[in-house]
Amino acid sequence: MSTDHHAGLEDIEVLESAICDINQKGLTFRGYDITELAAHSTFEETAYLLLNDQLPSQKELNDFRRELAAEYILPREITEHINHVPREAHPMAVLRTLISSLGLYDADAADNSGPALHRKSVRILAKIPAIVAAIARHRNAKSHVESNVDLSIAGNFLYCLTGKLPDAETERLLETTMILYAEHELNASTFAARITAATQADTYSCMVAAVSALQGNLHGGANQRATEMLLTIGSPANVPEYLAAKLKKKEIIMGFGHRVYKSGDPRVPVLRSLCKALSEKKNEKQIFDTAAAVEAEMLKQKKLHANVDYYSGLAYYLLGFSAEIYTCIFAMARAAGYLAHISEQLDENKLIRPRGVYTGKKGLKYQPLGSR
Incomplete structure (x- = not known):
């Protein structure tokens, strides 16, 4: 077998990105050290940074939070869909399906312009946590809890999951894990999102590709x-x-x-x-x-x-979460990174089409069916 290629694209730099830097000294999002963000930032602030290439002012953060909260509520069709999902279905499979379904009710779904990408990013960031909580409750035969628009993304997830207002410590612990998970350069699922975006597919298709890759045991699972x-x-x-x-x-x-x-x-x-x-x-x-x-x-x-x-x-x-939704929580945090990468890919797009090293047979002659 040829050794002139790099299996798994290990150490191959396939594109330029200004979103995330990974090196032996640490990890940064848009130039900010991850440990500082985890210690001092909120998930909304970190998501804003990833999407906009700068930390927000207080006014910008307040406006962003209002945008997100306005999109917490799930379409009726999505909550009804959840009620008809087999309870034993893996939550990641359900999440993948529901993200795809979300696109059916988004008028901006096929619009890849900058303003439309922003609106879709806000909707996806706001709705995935509510979907994950609804999936978890459905698995346990519990009724749907409507979102609380006065809470943060992490707080609203906990509220929708338990039906109770979360204490500040639990909310902050969850939020810290979400900040740490929010982005990580060209991991398998992010690369899947960028490959899909490079075909000029819609944002929801890119997110489905990413979440599908994330489900694997060697990645998010x-x-x-x-x-x-x-x-x-x-x-x-x-x-x-x-x-x-x-x-x-x-x-x-x-x-x-x-x-x-x-x-x-x-x-x-x-x-x-x-x-x-x-x-x-x-x-x-x-x-x-x-x-x-x-x-x-x-x-x-x-x-x-x-x-x-x-x-x-x-x-x-x-924190008391069911093991089956761990990867879903990963997904609702990493959505911020996925969306930043989808936008960046579309800014200066080029179809991602690598080559493979052929190792099969050569020179065979076709034999008629009757003589085989």
């Missing part, structure tokens, strides 16, 4: 799998035996390693600290200690660092 692993292990004492058995079979340990970060994911320390504090508050210290033990053992044995999925899944578990 890793956070759910990592948390399920920790629950299976049970306690720090069981870590050596569990890992030994898995590694002997050459099985993947979810939540470890990263294609770009070789010295550790800069988002992990923030999440690890949040999880530690939350585990102590929730009297769930054993699962955090198990996570820390797995992390230490993987670094020792395989020289692999934990990535953002490892501790975000644990954070969502500690």
Whole structure:
């Protein structure tokens, strides 16, 4: 087999972007360090930054929040659609389908002009959290909770999910994870969005492509799998035996390693600290200690660092979310990055069409059907 190509496009720079910078020193959104944004920003402010290439003034942020809140309410057809979805269907499959359906009720769906892209971005950012909450409630045979326009995106998601106004600490914890998840350069799902945008497909088609890629176990689905692993292990004492058995079979340990970060994911320390504090508050210290033990053992044995999925899944578990919606929460945060990339792709568009290295047979002669 030829080795003149790069499997998985590893380390190949396929386009220029001003949205996100990943390097061994850290991660920045539009020039701002992710740890500063996570510590001081809100999700709305971070989304505004990604979409507009600058942090908002107070007036701009207030206007943006009002725009978002005005779009929280789901079309009646979408809530009715949710009621007819099989309860056992995977939430990511349902989310993918409903994002596609949203486009049917958006008059701007096929309009890729700047103003229309902005309006669609606001609608998508506002409505995905309400959809995710509605999916989760439907799975548990609970009635739909209408959005509260006085709340932030994170707050409204929690309200629609539980039917109760969230406390400030829980809202901030969720918001912090959403900021950390909001954007991450040309990951598989973002690249899928840009490839689709490059064909001049509508924004909803681009979002469906992205969410479809995100569902995979080697991408967004890793956070759910990592948390399920920790629950299976049970306690720090069981870590050596569990890992030994898995590694002997050459099985993947979810939540470890990263294609770009070789010295550790800069988002992990923030999440690890949040999880530690939350585990102590929730009297769930054993699962955090198990996570820390797995992390230490993987670094020792395989020289692999934990990535953002490892501790975000644990954070969502500690916040009381059902494991099946972890990746949906990832999607509602990463939507900000997807939309920024879709817009950037369309600004100076060129169809993305790489080549493959052919490894099949050559020179065969066609044989009539009767002689085969």
